[in-house]
Amino acid sequence: MTNYGDLVGGDRVHASLYADESVFADELDRIFTRGWVFVGHDSEVAEAGQWVTRRIGREPVIMTRDRDGSVHVLANRCSHRGTALCWEHRGRATSFQCNYHAWTFGLDGSLRAVPYPAGFEKDRVSLGLDRPAQVDSYRGFVFANLDGSAGPLAAHLGRGGVDMIDRLCDLSPTGTIHLAPNWIGHQVHSNWKMWPESDNDGYHLNWVHASMVSSAPDTYYQETVLGGETGNQSLAVDWGDGHVELDFRPSYRRELAWLGVTRERVASYCDALVAARGAEAANRSLWDGPPHGLIFPNLFLGELNLAIIEPTSASTMVHWHTAVQLDGVDEAFNRRILRQSEAAMGPAAFIVPDDAATAERMQLAVDGVQPGWASAADPRGWIDMSRGLGRERTEPDGRKAALISDETTNRGFWRQYRTVMSR
Amino acid sequence: MSAAVSEAERRELEAFLFLEARLADTSRYAEWEALVTDDMSYWVPAGPVQPGADPAAGLSYINDNRARLATRIRQLQTGKRHAQTPVSRLARSLSNIEVLAATDGEYTLCATQVVYEVATQASARLQLWPGRVTYRLRRAEDGSLRMAAKTVELVTAGEPLPNLAFLL
Numbered sequence: 001m002t003n004y005g006d007l008v009g010g011d012r013v014h015a016s017l018y019a020d021e022s023v024f025a026d027e028l029d030r031i032f033t034r035g036w037v038f039v040g041h042d043s044e045v046a047e048a049g050q051w052v053t054r055r056i057g058r059e060p061v062i063m064t065r066d067r068d069g070s071v072h073v074l075a076n077r078c079s080h081r082g083t084a085l086c087w088e089h090r091g092r093a094t095s096f097q098c099n100y101h102a103w104t105f106g107l108d109g110s111l112r113a114v115p116y117p118a119g120f121e122k123d124r125v126s127l128g129l130d131r132p133a134q135v136d137s138y139r140g141f142v143f144a145n146l147d148g149s150a151g152p153l154a155a156h157l158g159r160g161g162v163d164m165i166d167r168l169c170d171l172s173p174t175g176t177i178h179l180a181p182n183w184i185g186h187q188v189h190s191n192w193k194m195w196p197e198s199d200n201d202g203y204h205l206n207w208v209h210a211s212m213v214s215s216a217p218d219t220y221y222q223e224t225v226l227g228g229e230t231g232n233q234s235l236a237v238d239w240g241d242g243h244v245e246l247d248f249r250p251s252y253r254r255e256l257a258w259l260g261v262t263r264e265r266v267a268s269y270c271d272a273l274v275a276a277r278g279a280e281a282a283n284r285s286l287w288d289g290p291p292h293g294l295i296f297p298n299l300f301l302g303e304l305n306l307a308i309i310e311p312t313s314a315s316t317m318v319h320w321h322t323a324v325q326l327d328g329v330d331e332a333f334n335r336r337i338l339r340q341s342e343a344a345m346g347p348a349a350f351i352v353p354d355d356a357a358t359a360e361r362m363q364l365a366v367d368g369v370q371p372g373w374a375s376a377a378d379p380r381g382w383i384d385m386s387r388g389l390g391r392e393r394t395e396p397d398g399r400k401a402a403l404i405s406d407e408t409t410n411r412g413f414w415r416q417y418r419t420v421m422s423r
Numbered sequence: 424m425s426a427a428v429s430e431a432e433r434r435e436l437e438a439f440l441f442l443e444a445r446l447a448d449t450s451r452y453a454e455w456e457a458l459v460t461d462d463m464s465y466w467v468p469a470g471p472v473q474p475g476a477d478p479a480a481g482l483s484y485i486n487d488n489r490a491r492l493a494t495r496i497r498q499l500q501t502g503k504r505h506a507q508t509p510v511s512r513l514a515r516s517l518s519n520i521e522v523l524a525a526t527d528g529e530y531t532l533c534a535t536q537v538v539y540e541v542a543t544q545a546s547a548r549l550q551l552w553p554g555r556v557t558y559r560l561r562r563a564e565d566g567s568l569r570m571a572a573k574t575v576e577l578v579t580a581g582e583p584l585p586n587l588a589f590l591l
Binding site for chain 2: 089180181182183184185186187188189208210211212214215216318320322323335338339341342343346347348350353354356357358360361363364
């Protein structure tokens with residue numbers, strides 16, 4: 001039994017946590033089986049019968065919409081001989097039929113038909129598809145908890161998860177969003193936990209992204225993340241529960257900086273937002289823009305992108321992303337978001353490939369670190385995350401915050417990790 | 424369907440594609456960029472493409488207009504693009520070259536391409552990038568060929584892919 005309290009300190013973590021296969025097995029159990037995990041957005045299955053495939057940890061699932069409008073999350077595994085029922089990323093069905101022996105399941109996962117039924121004595125009700133014990137959603141964001149022990153979703157999301165999802169959805173004049181037509185998978189030879197870290201690290205921009213900063217100098221990262229140790233007002237925030245954020249709001253110097261346009265360029269959008277929510281709330285959204293943060297453990301809200309962090313082994317993962325599309329705006333507006341997303345995210349973009357190269361270099365360096373080294377007489381393999389610990393402050397609203405380049409976000413992720421891995 | 428061009432013209436078109444391939448393989452960014460037109464588009468779709476599909480309607484791996492392509496090359500030339508520092512070791516094989524259309528100094532060609540990559544930046548794994556390429560070439564005022572469009576439909580498009588930070 002690994003004692004995770006011995007491997008995660010308040011200001012350091014042991015590198016074996018990125019490499020050890022038994023740690024990975026524990027994570028699949030304690031984080032991805034016993035906890036809430038983001039699955040998808042219900043707009044992806046807007047109509048009855050639409051389905052998408054995902055993984056909850058390593059468990060393959062289908063998210064689909066039933067005829068009564070409810071969203072189901074079902075194991076993508078026939079209850080007869082274990083064959084995958086869906087083998088593409090998305091599709092449309094009236095039922096799910098296994099190609100092996102033609103067992104047929106309803107959109108709710110119940111077993112509807114079995115060929116040659118005379119040889120079959122079991123109660124069909126007991127042979128529906130496995131499903132997560134809990135499925136719940138907030139503003140269309142669908143989460144699941146496989147084993148049912150995670151408590152209510154609202155308690156998991158806490159203030160941080162709700163606040164970030166609200167700020168994103170409230171950018172839409174209708175208060176609702178949908179997603180771009182496709183997700184893009186970015187395969188990285190790194191442990192999955194390097195992505196909750198680097199997606200929310202405000203310290204690395206000047207180095208990892210130096211080439212982007214110098215070749216595309218008009219991005220809003222100039223004023224929100226760069227500028228020296230104390231050169232901007234952005235905050236590294238720990239909301240608690242593992243949810244963390246790089247809060248750019250204090251350093252935006254104009255409205256719509258996050259979209260790279262002036263109000264005149266998107267006047268109809270701004271007018272619609274004001275009409276829907278009143279001038280004060282709308283203008284605040286237009287300044288604040290979308291969040292940049294993590295909902296523990298696997299959902300990254302990257303401004304107008306969503307990313308799912310999918311663990312595939314101790315040393316490999318997939319960073320899936322898509323773009324957020326606002327309901328109630330014109331097509332040109334949403335296409336602007338698509339083009340921004342292509343610049344930032346995915347294997348060929350200007351930003352994330354440099355994070356991927358860095359994560360792979362980190363994996364090369366940690367692959368051989370043994371858990372036992374942590375507490376040896378001559379300890380090895382500890383890596384530091386103490387930056388800014390002494391200047392972290394608690395805001396009136398309870399958030400912990402420090403300078404954007406401080407490792408408050410990493411510490412917030414790892415504190416939750418230690419808590420859930422020790423249960 | 425293929426277009427009738429003279430043997431000499433076919434050889435000239437193929438020589439252009441081989442030059443473009445070699446400059447991409449050897450990360451000779453400035454010389455590669457000198458081959459493209461001022462309205463070059465460079466598209467690597469993120470899934471199978473239906474005929475007539477609009478590249479702008481969804482997310483692509485790469486969907487560069489000329490300005491964004493210039494940014495891409497500028498970034499590679501900074502020497503700080505970690506995903507290409509050092510550059511990948513690359514060798515590509517072009518085959519099945521067909522001239523699909525030839526009118527008024529503009530040509531549409533297609534080919535099959537396999538790029539072999541060793542990603543020397545981190546993992547040093549051998550990665551394969553098989554795909555079908557469509558080119559639109561155009562004659563400049565001096566009669567020389569330029570590339571106005573390149574679309575690479577990867578066989579692997581839609582599946583998770585590793586870093587794709589070199590010129591495909």
